Amino acid sequence: MTISNRGPRNILVLDRSGVQVTDVCDAIAEYKDIEWVTQRYPVTVDEVFECIDAFVDLAKPSKKDKLELDFVDDPVSSDDLDVQATAITDRIYFLIISYAKSILNDCDSVDDLFRYGLELIIVDCLEDVEKGERGFENSEVHSVVFNALEKMHKKHNKEINYTNFAMSPELERLLKYVKPQVQ
Numbered sequence: 001m002t003i004s005n006r007g008p009r010n011i012l013v014l015d016r017s018g019v020q021v022t023d024v025c026d027a028i029a030e031y032k033d034i035e036w037v038t039q040r041y042p043v044t045v046d047e048v049f050e051c052i053d054a055f056v057d058l059a060k061p062s063k064k065d066k067l068e069l070d071f072v073d074d075p076v077s078s079d080d081l082d083v084q085a086t087a088i089t090d091r092i093y094f095l096i097i098s099y100a101k102s103i104l105n106d107c108d109s110v111d112d113l114f115r116y117g118l119e120l121i122i123v124d125c126l127e128d129v130e131k132g133e134r135g136f137e138n139s140e141v142h143s144v145v146f147n148a149l150e151k152m153h154k155k156h157n158k159e160i161n162y163t164n165f166a167m168s169p170e171l172e173r174l175l176k177y178v179k180p181q182v183q
Helices: 019-031 034-040 045-058 089-105 110-130 140-154 169-176
Strands: 005-008 009-015 067-069 084-086
Touching: 009 019, 009 045, 019 034, 019 045, 019 089, 034 045, 034 140, 045 089, 067 140, 084 089, 084 110, 089 110, 089 140, 110 140, 110 169
Parallel strands: none
Antiparallel strands: 005 009, 067 084
C-alpha cells in the first residue's frame, strides 16, 4: 500500500486505486463507517487507515484545532469520569483514531477506535499526573485531550480526581488480547 502525489496539483492518492486520500478522509470525517467507505470507493480497510495516517502526518497544527468534552451524566451526582466529545476538528479526531489504531490494531470500527482512543489517552494522562509526572505533555494528542478534560472540569467547577479512575471493562478486556507487535 502506497500513497503518492499525482497531477499538477500534487494530489495525494492511493497508488493501487487512484482514490484521493481527501475523499476517504472526508467520508470518515462525516462519520461514515468503514463498510460504507469500502463500498463507495475501491479501497481496503487497511487503506482507509493509511489515509487517516497520511492526513495526521501531513496536516499541520492550527489555532482552529479543538476538542471540547462534557460529562455524559450530571457531574454533581457522580464521581465517574464519563465524558463525551461535544466538539472536535477533523485533525484531532483523526489523531485520536490513529493513536488507538496503533494500540488496538485488530479493531476496524472508527467509532470504537475513537471511543477507546479517547479513553486510553485520558487514562494515560491521569496515570501520569497521579505519579507526579507530566510525560503526556510530550504527545500532542495527549496534551489536547488533557487540556479539554481540565477545561470541562473547570466549566463544571469540579476538580479532577487523579487517583480514583478506572478503565472501562470493555477496553480492559480488549487490551488483554492485544497482540504485541513484532518489529
